[in-house]
Amino acid sequence: MTIPKKVVHLTTVHHPSDPRIYHKECLSLKRAGYDVTLIAQQDEETTEKEKPIRHIPLKTYKNRIKRMLFGTFDLYRKAKKLKADVYHFHDPELLPIGWLLKRKNNTVIYDIHEDYVTSILQKEYMSPFFRKVFAKMYKTMENIFARKMELCLAEKYYKDIYPTGKCILNYPTINEKFLKHDRKNQPLKNAVLYTGNVTEDRGALIHARLPQIDESLSVQFIGKCPSDLAEEMYSVAGNRSGQLLIEGIDQYIEKEAIEAMYVEHNWLAGVALFPPTDHYMKKELTKFFEYMNAGLPIICSNFPVWERFIDQYKCGIAVDPYDSSAVEKAIRYLRDHPEEARQMGENGKQAVQQELNWLSEEKKLIQWYQQLLQENSTILK
Template identity: 60%
Template sequence: METKKRVVHMTTVHHPYDPRIYHKQCKSLEKAGFDVTLIARRDPKGNDGDKTINHVLLKTYKSRLRRMIFGTYDAYKKASALNADIITFHDPELLPAAWLLKKQNHVVVYDIHEDYITSIMQKEYLNGQVKKIAVSGYKLLEKFFTKGMGLSLAEKYYEEMYPDGVWILNYPTVNEKFIEHDRTGKVENKVLYTGNVSHVRGARYHAKLPVIDSELSVHFVGKCPGDLAREMYEVAGEQKNKLHIEGIDSFVEKEVIEKRYLERNWLAGVALFPPTEHYKKKELTKFFEYMNAGIPVICSDFPVWKAFVERYECGIAVDPEDDEAIKEALDYLKNNPEEASKMGRNGKKAVKEELNWQTQEYKLIRWYNGLLNQELSSGTGEEV
């Protein structure tokens, strides 16, 4: 009987049931016949997932520095003891641990979730010179530690920085409940925002929407720091009762978010972000999720985002600083229900046929099988 090949995923930063790590990669590899182990901290809520993925627990540290030092060492020791065929890590702070594991002749993959260079550059608590030094240092360390590793890219434009990387894009798992759900009946004056809430993800813009349109309420489903929630209520002022924030200081599970999509006949899914280098080239995961649910998208008019919604005819791109343009977009969807419904159908069709995790699952499994045969793929990610 052939022994299953063991794949280990490790993260010190992400939630153990992170959608990309757990629900997509781990489950896809398990379904394909791999023995999958996740090394991650415990879910703060004590949930055990579906218990089909072996979960090796890491200690939870309140201090970021202690986590980076002791958590990284703990992850290294636990991964080293598992005799894995492939080890995939998901956080830059694990680079030294991954390098040591590579030295032990493990096949190692770095799954790059973020554009960490622009992420550093937008840190408000660092001054300009410190940012430049930090970016230069990070580039050198990353180049040194990742030599000989496989690079998995969650976004197409990451290829600019990692030309040898492989696209394993962060498309959504097609939710058949969403596909089957028929958006009939009167559309409510309610818009939805899903995912983590932060300044750089447009928290203040979204909080201002009930001020722009007093008939509108905004529903946030995703982790939101308590101090930011208070700031958002202040931005909304007399309309603060129109803000509904689910996830204040608390991670919101994927299953809860999916349930919210189906509970109402939403006017739109919103993604009004301020212009930052970190986001303006991204194809946001929330776009795909709004589309999967058949909800029109209202987003910032960054060239990449505008081209995306126009290509798939699934929403409206507006200047996030232009209140009048935002109001016009909201009114257009209210006053043209047939066109709004068509945008929703177009989005569903695009996700079902093209923009879905199943297309990436196939590439991931084929690539990992190639790695096990010591055929490390190189080049761009359209073909693996």
């Protein structure tokens, strides 16, 4: 009997139920016959026996410095004991750990979820000088530690930065509930939906203005939102603050709860009115694919990459996020033209079902693992 190859996914930053890490990569690898373990923070809401993937918990540190020092050491100690064939890690702070775990008889993969250089350069809590310093430090650290690692890229444009990386894109899994959800015969709710982490650089304060732009509109947020930011959003909404519905203040929201929200109402649209930043302007947001998967038209910022995407799939409207008149016009168009709005949502859903889904990426992931393990066994002979 062939012993399954041992795979360990590692993260100190992401939730143990992270959609990309757990629901896509770990579960796909397990279905393909690998022995999969996830080392991640403690999940206090889900018991171990409810999870099909073995989860080795880490202590949760709210302090970033303590997490990077003590959390990474704890992770390394636990990962080393497993003697895995493949270590697949997901956080830049784990680059030294990946380097320490690399041996001739194993493979180490660095899964790049973000363009970390531009991400660091837009951190508001750091001065511009320190942003530049830390961005340079990160790039130097990456160049040193990642030389003998394989690179897994979650976004197309990362290929420009890492030409040797393998694109395993963060497309959604096709959801049967979404397929059965009938938008055509449901009354249209005069509300838009935002899903995922709520942050200022993801347009939180722009979205909070929507009830002021269209006084009859409500905005439903579902995703982790810091309480201080939520208060600022309510302040921006002013006398319309009751039309901001925020589910996830200071708490992680599971993938299943977010998916249930998609079909709870016949939403007018999914929104992604982000301010212009180098970090997001080149990305095809995972949020786009999730809105499309649920059959929602998209209202998003008119960055060139985003506008081309919307035009290509005819799945929404791209507008200047700071032009209140243009935003109001887009909202009003979808409300006044429900059939056209439904068709935009249907166009997006069809695109996801036909090409922009995890099934295609799952095949690439499994084939890539097989290739890497084969190459590694050849080197050892």
